Each structure stands twice: as C-alpha cells, then as structure tokens.
Amino acid sequence: xxxxxxxxxxxxxxxxxxxxxxxxxxxxxxxxxxxxxxxxxxxxxxxxxxxxxxxxxxxxxxxxxxxxxxxxxxxxxxxxxxxxxxxxxxxxxxxxxxxxxxxxxxxxxxxxxxxxxxxxxxxxxxxxxxxxxxxxxxxxxxxxxxxxxxxxxxxxxxxxxxxxxxxxxxxxxxxxxxxxxxxxxxxxxxxxxxxxxxxxxxxxxxxxxxxxxxxxxxxxxxxxxxxxxxxxxxxxxxxxxxxxxxxxxxxxxxxxxxxxxxxxxxxxxxxxxxxxxxxxxxxxxxxxxxxxxxxxxxxxxxxxxxxxxxxxxxxxxxxxxxxxxxxxxxxxxxxxxxxxxxxxxxxxxxxxxxxxxxxx
Numbered sequence: 003x004x005x006x007x008x009x010x011x012x013x014x015x016x017x018x019x020x021x022x023x024x025x026x027x028x029x030x031x032x033x034x035x036x037x038x039x040x041x042x043x044x045x046x047x048x049x050x051x052x053x054x055x056x057x058x059x060x061x062x063x064x065x066x067x068x069x070x071x072x073x074x075x076x077x078x079x080x081x082x083x084x085x086x087x088x089x090x091x092x093x094x095x096x097x098x099x100x101x102x103x104x105x106x107x108x109x110x111x112x113x114x115x116x117x118x119x120x121x122x123x124x125x126x127x128x129x130x131x132x133x134x135x136x137x138x139x140x141x142x143x144x145x146x147x148x149x150x151x152x153x154x155x156x157x158x159x160x161x162x163x164x165x166x167x168x169x170x171x172x173x174x175x176x177x178x179x180x181x182x183x184x185x186x187x188x189x190x191x192x193x194x195x196x197x198x199x200x201x202x203x204x205x206x207x208x209x210x211x212x213x214x215x216x217x218x219x220x221x222x223x224x225x226x227x228x229x230x231x232x233x234x235x236x237x238x239x240x241x242x243x244x245x246x247x248x249x250x251x252x253x254x255x256x257x258x259x260x261x262x263x264x265x266x267x268x269x270x271x272x273x274x275x276x277x278x279x280x281x282x283x284x285x286x287x288x289x290x291x292x293x294x295x296x297x298x299x300x301x302x303x304x305x306x307x308x309x310x311x312x313x314x315x316x317x318x319x320x321x322x323x324x325x326x327x328x329x330x331x332x333x334x335x336x337x338x339x340x341x342x343x344x345x346x347x348x349x350x351x352x353x354x355x356x357x358x359x360x361x362x
Contacts, residue, residue: 318349
C-alpha cells in the first residue's frame, strides 16, 4: 500500500489482524499509519485494520544503495502486450455517477470522470483535471493486461472493473480493496492520494493494483504469502513486469534500477528481494507466468474456508509452491536470497510431504 493505508482482509470485512491470507483491503484502519510509500513500497510489518503508513520514501525498512549490479537499468527484449481495443468500449452498465466514501477517515463524495468496460475513474472535488488525461488509458491497459495474465476478478454479481480513486491534498498514500470486500462496495479498488496526478504518477496506482491481484486471485480471497513478502515485494514484480509488458520502457528501467539497488530487513538484514528472488524468477521462468502459476496452484491446493484462505503460508510452503510454479526446486535459491532458515530443510520437506500435488 503505497505511502498509504492498509486494511486487513480476513475472509470477512472486519479487518481483524491474524486471519489467514491477510491482505490490505481497505476494510479498516486509517490513513497515515503503517502501509507503504508513494513510490510503491511498504513497511515490513503485515498491515492490519489498525495501521497504515504515511511514509513517502521507498520501503520503510529498506535501504537503497548505489552499488552497480548486473543488468541494472536494463530490460530484456520481450514482446509488448497488445492491449487491443479502444478506451471507449462501453458495453457494461455504467458505474454510478457519484460514490460516497465510507471507509477509514475517507468521507468524500467522489465524481465519476470517465469509464469503460475495464476501468472506472473517480476524483474528489480538488483533483486538478488538467493533467489527468493519462489515467483512463493507463488503467485500461493495466487492467486488460492483468486480466489476460492472471484471470478475471469478479463473480456473478460484480462487474470486474478496476476502480481508480484519486484524491488531491488529502489521504496521503493509498490502499486497495477487492470485489470480495463490502468495505468498498464489492469493487476492485486502487484508492490513492494526495496528488497531484501528472502522467509520471503511475507507481502508486500500479502498486495498489498489485494488491488487488494478490488478494482476489483465482476466485479466492486473501494473500497467504503476505506475511512473507510483506507490503511491497510482490508489487515490485508486478510493476516491473507490467511496465515491460506495456512497452513503458523508461518506467521499467527506472523501477528496475530502484528495486535492484534496494536492500530489505526481512527475513534478514541485507535481503535483496528483487535482485535475488523475483527478478531471477521473472527472467528464467516465463516472466509473469511464473506468478500466474503460483496463484493458480495456491487456489487449487492451499487450505480454504469457503472462498477465503484459512491461514498463511510458512516459508517451507512458500518456497514449495513457488517451486511448483517455476517447475524447479527453488530451495537453494531461496536460501541464497533469504538465508539458511528461510526455509529450513525440515520446513521445506514438511511442506513437500503436506502438499504432494505440487511437483517439480
């Protein structure tokens, strides 16, 4: 949750901490406490309904350094996703013309400024609309790519759109919500402040959209890995892949350099999540498809209570499921990236025994 708020998603809308598969969903808490930066980074502690962060530095608990690393500032020569279609396609019923906020301390009467079948964009009354023409096209292409890659985010009664909410001069940071969450009226939401919103402002809404993806994937509510990768590391994979896929080369290069040169405090000091874990997975195992397979395997085999994940992953299970997604035993890579206890041999072997359906 970039610079933002965080809410706990627990299989209901209570926002209670400690529930399985938690992911910030805007169901509780308040702006300006434990969350993530406007750059798209988040604090190390899993957010819950009582905490969000107003930080505007990259990743509280992380330290960018200036070292030169292999491939820094470069992207692979990969095909650009064909978003296809016009931003003006409107076959679904229109979203409401206004939307009264009723979450956290948010209390604005939002105005619908534009929409199509992919996205609906809402502003509060103070947003400077002279610099925002980029928002609907960006949301449209981002959501088309996301749906094509990770599947649909809807059920029989929801429209599946991505709802972008933008504030100016208030509510520093951002938060997500999903179609499972009544807190935001059963909509997939990226809610961002404090603005302004020139065309360079893509990182915060894309960061929040990454949380929508992890929190409502394959028809299942929650993110069992959230306590492991915390509130920015998966988002880094999503953002880098998104920018590459959409041909946003300068943005891909920019975040590649930042993410690669960032060290994290979890699970141990000096960890480099992007350089040593997520980027090698992206590079060597099919780009976004490795995470699409991970989410699919998780929804197929990890314990659920109805449509909600019933608990979080431990380190052995996380690496086991990721190995299944990569079709390669990733334990050695995990120990190189995260240290000898993430996971231990015993924890990893226990996960393989508990989930024999995951093979590689």
